[in-house]
Amino acid sequence: MKIRSALTIAGTDPSGGAGIQADLKTFQEREVYGMSVITSVVAQNTLGVQQVEHLPVSFIEKQFDAVWEDIKPDAVKTGMISTIEMMELIAGKLRKADVPYVIDPVMVAKSGHTLMEEKSRSVIRNLLIPLSTVVTPNVPEAEFLVEFPISTLEDAEKAAKLIVKELGAKAAVVKGGHLEGDAKDVLFDGKEYTYFTTERIDTHHTHGTGCTFSAVITAELAKGKSIKQAVEIGKGFITDAIKYSLQLGNGNGPTNHWGYRLKGLPSQEEK
Numbered sequence: 001m002k003i004r005s006a007l008t009i010a011g012t013d014p015s016g017g018a019g020i021q022a023d024l025k026t027f028q029e030r031e032v033y034g035m036s037v038i039t040s041v042v043a044q045n046t047l048g049v050q051q052v053e054h055l056p057v058s059f060i061e062k063q064f065d066a067v068w069e070d071i072k073p074d075a076v077k078t079g080m081i082s083t084i085e086m087m088e089l090i091a092g093k094l095r096k097a098d099v100p101y102v103i104d105p106v107m108v109a110k111s112g113h114t115l116m117e118e119k120s121r122s123v124i125r126n127l128l129i130p131l132s133t134v135v136t137p138n139v140p141e142a143e144f145l146v147e148f149p150i151s152t153l154e155d156a157e158k159a160a161k162l163i164v165k166e167l168g169a170k171a172a173v174v175k176g177g178h179l180e181g182d183a184k185d186v187l188f189d190g191k192e193y194t195y196f197t198t199e200r201i202d203t204h205h206t207h208g209t210g211c212t213f214s215a216v217i218t219a220e221l222a223k224g225k226s227i228k229q230a231v232e233i234g235k236g237f238i239t240d241a242i243k244y245s246l247q248l249g250n251g252n253g254p255t256n257h258w259g260y261r262l263k264g265l266p267s268q269e270e271k
């Protein structure tokens with residue numbers, strides 16, 4: 001059996017719900033060997049972000065080269081990349097990489113703390129998105145990328161198509177976590193729309209939803225799954241992770257996948 005590996009390039013969450021920690025746990029759950037390059041060290045927990053420290057770009061490059069020159073991953077994802085210099089470095093590295101690349105365009109944490117400098121936002125659009133296999137914006141991130149407001153499913157469809165046709169991604173999933181009603185995500189893959197819908201779960205334990213969802217997609221692309229299959233598995237996984245979260249912390253608790261096992265229930269995938 002061929003061992004598959006995935007690399008996440010992102011910031012940290014010492015409380016384990018988002019960022020690098022969520023990505024590595026998710027890769028492990030999907031039985032993909034996980035590796036990481038840290039861009040920024042973030043003091044945060046379920047209550048919010050307390051402090052952010054960026055690593056020097058030269059040291060981010062050292063980490064990237066250490067991984068790439070030894071265990072080349074089968075897929076890559078980026079999460080929190082705050083500065084223009086970090087984006088330029090990563091674009092330079094990934095331009096030469098011939099593996100699927102998933103962008104979770106993390107801009108602002110749910111607690112409201114900025115995780116991407118405002119001046120970097122047009123750079124992710126122009127430099128990184130054209131290199132990507134799938135981009136997974138939430139509604140506010142998609143609004144920034146496409147520069148029009150999104151409040152309906154039709155707006156989300158239009159945004160996903162624009163991210164592909166005009167910004168140059170191979171596919172885009174606009175996530176419906178921030179809209180009203182069912183949690184409906186829209187994928188545009190350059191040809192057609194596919195919809196992934198679940199009932200909205202009434203909970204505030206949603207820290208790390210976006211990180212976990214995009215990490216599953218990355219892991220599944222590393223295994224050779226199609227974009228559509230990868231997003232479908234991601235949707236099932238994040239639904240379980242929200243539904244059976246462990247109710248930890250004093251704020252917006254972390255999503256966590258294996259809670260369904262504690263209840264003796266099958267996962268979405270097993271159903």
Ligand SMILES: Nc1ncnc2c1ncn2[C@@H]1O[C@H](COP(=O)(O)OP(=O)(O)O)[C@@H](O)[C@H]1O
Nearest residue numbers: 138175176177178183184200201209210213238
């Ligand atoms: N309350 C909820 N119930 C069910 N699914 C949700 C809920 N909140 C978010 N999701 C799903 O979680 C995934 C991540 O979406 P979202 O929370 O919008 O991302 P982000 O963390 O980037 O803001 C999507 O598949 C979305 O539909």
Ligand SMILES: Cc1ncc(COP(=O)(O)OP(=O)(O)O)c(N)n1
Nearest residue numbers: 011012019109110207208209210211
């Ligand atoms: C280091 C780091 N990266 C990304 C996020 C945002 O995570 P997300 O999955 O969008 O969920 P929230 O944290 O916003 O609830 C983060 N917080 N930290």
